[in-house]
Amino acid sequence: xxxxxxxxxxxxxxxxxxxxxxxxxxxxxxxxxxxxxxxxxxxxxxxxxxxxxxxxxxxxxxxxxxxxxxxxxxxxxxxxxxxxxxxxxxxxxxxxxxxxxxxxxxxxxxxxxxxxxxxxxxxxxxxxxxxxxxxxxxxxxxxxxxxxxxxxxxxxxxxxxxxxxxxxxxxxxxxxxxxxxxxxxxxxxxxxxxxxxxxxxxxxxxxxxxxxxxxxxxxxxxxxxxxxxxxxxxxxxxxxxxxxxxxxxxxxxxxxxxxxxxxxxxxxxxxxxxxxxxxxxxxxxxxxxxxxxxxxxxxxxxxxxxxxxxxxxxxxxxxxxxxxxxxxxxxxxxxxxxxxxxxxxxxxxxxxxxxxxxxxxxxxxxxxxxxxxxxxxxxxxxxxxxxxxxxxxxxxxxxxxxxxxxxxxxxxxxxxxxxxxxxxxxxxxxxxxxxxxxxxxxxxxxxxxxxxxxxxxxxxxxxxxxxxxxxxxxxxxxxxxxxxxxxxxxxxxxxxxxxxxxxxxxxxxxxxxxxxxxxxxxxxxxxxxxxxxxxxxx
Numbered sequence: 001x002x003x004x005x006x007x008x009x010x011x012x013x014x015x016x017x018x019x020x021x022x023x024x025x026x027x028x029x030x031x032x033x034x035x036x037x038x039x040x041x042x043x044x045x046x047x048x049x050x051x052x053x054x055x056x057x058x059x060x061x062x063x064x065x066x067x068x069x070x071x072x073x074x075x076x077x078x079x080x081x082x083x084x085x086x087x088x089x090x091x092x093x094x095x096x097x098x099x100x101x102x103x104x105x106x107x108x109x110x111x112x113x114x115x116x117x118x119x120x121x122x123x124x125x126x127x128x129x130x131x132x133x134x135x136x137x138x139x140x141x142x143x144x145x146x147x148x149x150x151x152x153x154x155x156x157x158x159x160x161x162x163x164x165x166x167x168x169x170x171x172x173x174x175x176x177x178x179x180x181x182x183x184x185x186x187x188x189x190x191x192x193x194x195x196x197x198x199x200x201x202x203x204x205x206x207x208x209x210x211x212x213x214x215x216x217x218x219x220x221x222x223x224x225x226x227x228x229x230x231x232x233x234x235x236x237x238x239x240x241x242x243x244x245x246x247x248x249x250x251x252x253x254x255x256x257x258x259x260x261x262x263x264x265x266x267x268x269x270x271x272x273x274x275x276x277x278x279x280x281x282x283x284x285x286x287x288x289x290x291x292x293x294x295x296x297x298x299x300x301x302x303x304x305x306x307x308x309x310x311x312x313x314x315x316x317x318x319x320x321x322x323x324x325x326x327x328x329x330x331x332x333x334x335x336x337x338x339x340x341x342x343x344x345x346x347x348x349x350x351x352x353x354x355x356x357x358x359x360x361x362x363x364x365x366x367x368x369x370x371x372x373x374x375x376x377x378x379x380x381x382x383x384x385x386x387x388x389x390x391x392x393x394x395x396x397x398x399x400x401x402x403x404x405x406x407x408x409x410x411x412x413x414x415x416x417x418x419x420x421x422x423x424x425x426x427x428x429x430x431x432x433x434x435x436x437x438x439x440x441x442x443x444x445x446x447x448x449x450x451x452x453x454x455x456x457x458x459x460x461x462x463x464x465x466x467x468x469x470x471x472x473x474x475x476x477x478x479x480x481x482x483x484x485x486x487x488x489x490x491x492x493x494x495x496x497x498x499x500x501x502x503x504x505x506x507x508x509x510x511x512x513x514x515x516x517x518x519x520x521x522x523x524x525x526x527x528x529x530x531x532x533x534x535x536x537x538x
Contacts, residue, residue: 041361044142044304048354056142056354057095057123060105061325062343064119065258065333066157067112067251072180074160077172081156090156091147091275091486093129093140102127102140103148111254111335111342113247114225119333122325122355124148125300128276130456132365133489133498143358144456145300145464147275147486149503154332158261161252165209167202170245174201177248178230186230186238193238200242204249211246211253220257220335221250258335260287270295270510274503275486277464279511281412281420284331289419296408297511299464302449302457307356309391309450314462315412316396316447322352323424323439326432336427345431360453363536365492375534378527382520386448396445403476403516405463409444417442451538458496459485465507465514468496469535473528476515482506495532 045053075082083089092101100106103124109117128146131138164173171194179187194201207213215221227247232239273279277300282293298314303321306312310319318324325348330336334343386397399406417440424434446462460466468491471479486501507514520531 039137040140040142041364044359044361045357046359047357052354055350056121057102057127058100058105059121059351060107060344060347061119061121061329061332061334061351062348063121063329063333064105064107064109064112064117065255066119067109067115067117068106069115069177069180070251071118073173073176074164076176076179077169078160078163081160087153090149090153092124092153093127093146093148103146111220111223111258113223113228113251115228115251120150120153122303122351125150125276126303126355126358128456129488130364130490131488133491138488139361139364141361141456143304143355144302144361144453145276147488147501148300149272149275149486150278151273154259157255158259161255165205165249165252167205170205170248171198171201173248174241174245182230189238190230190241193241197241200240201245204242204245208246209249211249215253215257219337220254223247223250223254254335258333260331260336270297271506272503273297274505275501276300276459280328280331281416284327285416285419287331288327288336288423289416291416291419293416294407294411295511296411298408298462299459302453303355304358304360304453305450306358311391311393311447314447315409315443315445316393316441317412317417317443318440320439321356322349322432323434325352326424326427326429326434327420330427339426339428341427341429343429345429349431360538361456363455367536368533371530371533372537373534374527375530375532378520378523378531379534382523382531383451386519387451391450393443395448396443397448398445402446403518404446404461405465405511405513405515407511408462409446412442412444414442451535454538455495455536459505460496461514461517463512465505465512467499467505468494469532470494470496470528472517473520473523473531475521476518479507479514481508481514493529493532495535 071082072085075085086092086094087101087104088094092103095102100118103120103122104118105121106116106118108114123142125146125148126143128141128144129138130141163169174194175187175191178190211221226233228244228251229239230244231237270279277297279295279297282296285291285293301313306321312318312321312324326341326345329343329348330341334341336342386395389395399409417438420440421438424439427434454469458468460469460472466472466479467483471494480499483499483505484501485497485503485505487498489498489500490496491498506512520528523531
């Protein structure tokens with residue numbers, strides 16, 4: 001069957017984002033059960049109630065975009081994209097056996113036909129796990145950069161939608177969907193009926209594979225819950241399968257619209273950012289402002305102690321985490337109807353407020369105390385000038401001074417900042433006022449962050465291009481040019497993650513340079529070890 005041009009373009013583009021799919025996360029923990037399978041550090045959430053923790057880990061940000069039944073069906077029909085419904089293959093952290101991974105919410109969504117649907121929240125990118133190499137129980141770290149591969153996850157959703165908008169794929173999807181909704185008996189009945197209704201299903205898909213008919217670009221179909229049922233109400237009589245296929249295509253249309261995926265996409269895209277990184281502002285510029293940017297991947301930020309800072313992000317570009325989170329929610333699944341954002345600002349504000357009270361994690365393993373004492377002196381000589389002191393603009397440094405990859409600083413120019421400010425001034429979200437002061441600025445510099453909890457912030461530099469602190473203290477020319485990312489196993493001596501995982505980090509790729517930041521690289525070997533031991537105490 002000849003594919004619609006939109007499908008061909010989308011397949012080519014989304015495939016780029018799946019370059020690291022299927023290998024971002026380690027094996028799912030064997031002890032996952034009714035409680036969290038890993039240990040939380042109590043000092044990170046002092047004063048939180050159980051409800052606060054549950055909300056941070058699983059509360060909604062209005063981004064629910066993937067119906068759980070659809071995910072379960074795709075796990076059967078597209079195992080190469082979704083090898084497990086736990087999503088741990090994308091680096092997600094397994095939660096309780098009866099719930100979604102950490103950082104994922106689950107709620108019924110009206111524009112998705114009332115189906116219980118999953119979406120991501122702050123914890124998907126800021127709840128990671130650390131396991132000491134050699135064994136031992138892992139530790140769940142809140143507020144630091146997790147190893148979740150957001151691009152691969154959303155890329156898999158997009159590709160699966162595209163593949164299912166094909167008559168043959170739809171005929172395989174319908175029985176799997178029936179099983180996800182009603183069980184094995186429904187699956188068997190639908191599988192038999194598919195053969196009888198094959199011509200009708202094929203015609204339904206071919207006549208409008210993108211379900212654009214009757215929908216304005218970017219608008220949502222109205223889908224009643226009954227339209228997505230497998231059985232007629234109150235019976236064991238199957239609904240007409242061609243009509244169910246049409247309604248599922250409408251569902252996919254609404255999922256694409258909520259993700260702001262246009263009908264026309266470029267035939268190629270940038271290299272995958274990999275686990276723990278993305279180009280959030282570049283993506284938001286594309287989907288919200290219609291302004292493509294130079295690809296500038298950065299690692300997920302650090303949110304502990306963020307309430308003590310005036311400006312956040314690697315370039316100190318916003319004083320308003322709330323504005324940033326609203327942009328993220330709209331970009332990650334909250335529909336935008338004209339200027340109206342379909343989300344609950346109150347729950348978004350609660351997520352933001354909780355994230356601002358997370359404190360740094362203490363190093364959970366042994367530290368060489370005597371070496372750390374000597375390392376404190378090394379720190380004062382080599383690091384304190386940039387990383388200590390008031391959290392003001394004096395902590396911003398020009399690219400020419402630090403010598404690190406320039407792409408993010410160059411990309412985030414004043415014109416882009418004003419584009420986001422214009423969006424925030426005009427977006428309609430009851431409870432949010434983006435007109436009081438500019439929420440986004442352009443510095444075109446990089447922020448020297450406080451080093452509290454720095455042991456848990458690997459890999460290092462704003463783009464995550466240096467695997468361990470030990471390598472960061474090497475002259476740039478001696479740092480690894482390629483290495484692997486995705487493991488949770490921790491290299492205690494180097495202070496970073498082991499060189500293993502499903503994603504190959506290539507520092508020759510645009511935006512991925514590991515050059516610069518040569519501070520401390522001239523120290524003798526033992527002095528570097530002492531400095532690393534001290535940094536574990538921060």
